Amino acid sequence: MSTVVQKYGGSSVATVEKMKEIAKRLIARKEKGDDVVVVVSAMGKTTNGLIEMTKEISSNPCKREMDMLLSTGEQISISLLSMILKEFGYESISLTGFQAGIKTEGSHTKNIIQDIDIERVKTHLNDGKIVVVAGFQGINESGDITTLGRGGSDTTAVAIAAKLGCSCEIYTDVDGIYGIDPRVYPAAKKLDFISYEEMMEMASLGAKVMETRSVEIGHKYNVPIYVGLNTGNVKGTYIKEYDDTMEQNLITGLTATDNVLMVTLNNIPYNSNNISKIFCRLADENVNIDMISQTSPSTKYVNVSFTTCKDDEPNIDRIVNELKKDMTEIEYLKESDVTKVSVVGTGMRNQSGVAAKIFKLFSDNNIEFKQVTTSEISISYTIKTTDKDRTISTLAKELNL
């Protein structure tokens, strides 16, 4: 007998009918002899409905009250799911975030889990109950109800699994994790396994299946995470520690992000303060910088390129014009209609020549790339958006994704 934490998102529990299907899956697992904790999100569009009401009140409603409001969404799902389990003849109990002992800290609407007092969950599991926990929420030191922000229910599930020392299964409306988003490249292959680190790189590079935070917790506490379809029995993907027995591609995944603006500042007077001054000004104005590459400076000048979101263009125009008052020599170049393509793989850590192989692929196929940055397990390139489809299919084919 083992314990499992399963998590179902909002579309899986959008109606009472859908919840009944989830209940049957939970019961089947319980009947196999496992102890079952289930974490659920708010029903389908509930959260949006609540947010709509706040728009009648304020464009920037109090965040503490926002948490109080939004946390009702999961409370509704857990009570209904628990009712259904009992109606099907199984012992069950629903627990809000605070009842499940989920203690959080940070700012309202984006709290992080500080600790979980897991005793109540354990007691109910020992009594043979299916424990239904509200995702996305907790309680802070002041006794206020808090929410965990984006991907919060995944985080709740993985954190509870970490405390219980068991595995976590995330059920969703995609059937696993792909090396490339299948909506972008339909021939994409589903992965059987991916390491925590690769998943984190891919998540932060824009693959939307799971938020980075929950994978981080899984990594830290070594919680095996399974991601699969919320219906049927299609085999999904395991996220776990990198393991030599994993069938390991050099490259595990590829992500692409459109709507990128590439900014280049040439002829920045070269002293130690100027680069820092530029990026501090951008940060002060909340301009989100992604890739940064600086080429080796000449004696007098240095050149920097960075990517950002196209929406920030007017902000950047304003900031650069201010900076030019002090640094009159700066040449300001922008390129829009740029796509960022990133390839990720733990394998590249131990193998040289991955960048070279990709450069050669680009060269053989006449794909022009503009900026390159690397991390230990990823390489990112910017290309023209018009080259995107060709780039993805070339890389996917040659790298066996």
Added chain:
Amino acid sequence: MSTVVQKYGGSSVATVEKMKEIAKRLIARKEKGDDVVVVVSAMGKTTNGLIEMTKEISSNPCKREMDMLLSTGEQISISLLSMILKEFGYESISLTGFQAGIKTEGSHTKNIIQDIDIERVKTHLNDGKIVVVAGFQGINESGDITTLGRGGSDTTAVAIAAKLGCSCEIYTDVDGIYGIDPRVYPAAKKLDFISYEEMMEMASLGAKVMETRSVEIGHKYNVPIYVGLNTGNVKGTYIKEYDDTMEQNLITGLTATDNVLMVTLNNIPYNSNNISKIFCRLADENVNIDMISQTSPSTKYVNVSFTTCKDDEPNIDRIVNELKKDMTEIEYLKESDVTKVSVVGTGMRNQSGVAAKIFKLFSDNNIEFKQVTTSEISISYTIKTTDKDRTISTLAKELNL
């Protein structure tokens, strides 16, 4: 400077627009220099919407989960109302039942307040905040969310006022308490004052303005309760301790209940057990008995009449037929289309002749009455429903209601 607890029901907070009007009233009170606690119910039809979902699950859903579900209704209202107050520039904080320290005991869906740990409310009041508390809910010793059943938000408000040692104002869609329901007798007079005891008699006799429980708490802790309209400035009714300076009618109020079934059992063999046996059987089957009158027994037999709700008729038929197997002499008579009329007044405690005066009114107007029962401050009669309107207008006119 004093403190006040105000309570607004579901129709007062049915929309964000309506909540804004309530917020303005609260702010006006705060501006007068008072500390303000406000207790609110769930928005309009929210609770019904939640109950509808449970009907897809079970005809008898788990009551613990029902409390978990329904308590979200008030949580939504308090967060929105607090957001509005802040948007209007006033410090405010919303508290769920458990955050407001409301500890309950009893069975789920009909818990009673066991105690209130009022410290958090006091702290926020001292900080100058308008404290918005969820009505109808609390937390029990196991840490489960509970609800207080019918009239629960009134109970929350009066209990908090008792703890704070201040007065309580219940705002609703009626403009006060009338001696007779104005829908039944449009010329009914609104009362300026009514004593706790009279209000409790009237509430338990079917006047729906306030539930008996909240008036009981008000009585026990001597909390002055004001009942008035949730809009405008029409003067409402004060419920308070009986006071010789109150302008006191002999009779304060009159209530009428339709759909009554009057049952008479004649010729019950007279011994000490039989009457008890009959009423125990009825209680076992959850038949709700209201008026009971027993006439003085003969040496062999005793006669009993009681009233009940017409819906219980099939149950009573079955039970009486079972009882007749042992007590074959019993004669079983039923009369439906009966209305119960009750007159209530603390004044009658100290004055003889009230019953006589009413009997004479009935006699002068040829109104036939079937059963009579009395309490210290009330007299109830059963009459034919066809005589109801005539009876009410006669009594109201003659008793100056």
